[in-house]
Amino acid sequence: MTILLEQPPAFGVELEEKNIPVDHDDDQENELVLEGGFAVPDTNSFGHTFRDYDIESERQRSVEEFYRTNHINQTYDFVEGMREEYGKLKRVEMSIWECCELLNEFIDESDPDLDEPQIEHLLQTAEAIRKDYPNEDWLHLTGLIHDLGKVLLHPTFGELPQWAVVGDTFPVGCAFDESIVHHKHFKENPDYNNTAYKSKYGVYSEGCGLDKVYMSWGHDDYMYLVAKENKSTLPSAGLFIIRYHSFYALHRADAYRHLMNEEDVENLKWLKIFNKYDLYSKSKVRIDVERVKPYYLSLIEKLSLGKGKEAVFGRQGGKCLTYIAMSRA
């Protein structure tokens, strides 16, 4: 697989060149449809603007309750324990597609924009990317698998509560940035007043690199661990996307940049591109799963097995792995 990563387009530039609206706050009125390209909608599947956590609605009330529990319970110690436990990857093996299908039964309670089964969201994201980046098959695959870590909700993977699986992520072990959604609920988090954790740097140091930073536990870090453990040869940008796609304080609000190193800065450019498709593809327009399935199966096959090509989920004992192995709690 050929992946050229040196010069990803600066965020917005390429999209604007393609006539796809970017996130200027005052740029909401038009829906520009580029022939064959991905059209960024004005509103989400509930008819509201995207990621508006303040409007009055039943859905928002439950989303806020989700974040209240999330912010109280995601402590440094909790994250450390989960990383250790789930890092063991006690081998439940299933194919990528089986894993996608497992997500068919779950709805993400943190999401103000979508209440469709998660398999829809995986395919909506991947298909939207495919429209604008037809040749970047690694990015299509990243789109397909980026949320697979949500299988943590499933009994086979420990049936974790939603607050430990979904929602935006943030660093623990240092001050919680004010840009984080429903920040006020951190006041009830035991780390909030802990002198070791409450300063700007906390237990970290300037430019230490995000890899050194403990993120709140959830589907991002879990899927990253799975991909890494399986010796995924996705490019560093793909792994970065999987690991930090819920870190909106970073990729939307530019917080925590002081913890980034140079590689993070490079990868962040791709994450910002990815976010567009992850977020704005959320809609009630259902994907015809059976229609697109052959493409994704061939992609999994190609990137995993193609002669002379790199395997996405690695090879073990000379045998190509099209399987991902995850941990059973």
Ligand SMILES: O[C@H]1[C@H](O)[C@@H](O)[C@H](O)[C@@H](O)[C@H]1O
């Ligand atoms: O509610 C959503 C959802 O859980 C996504 O999977 C996650 O990536 C987002 O950050 C979050 O806002």
Ligand SMILES: [Fe+2]
């Ligand atoms: Fe996600």
Ligand SMILES: [Fe+2]
């Ligand atoms: Fe997503």
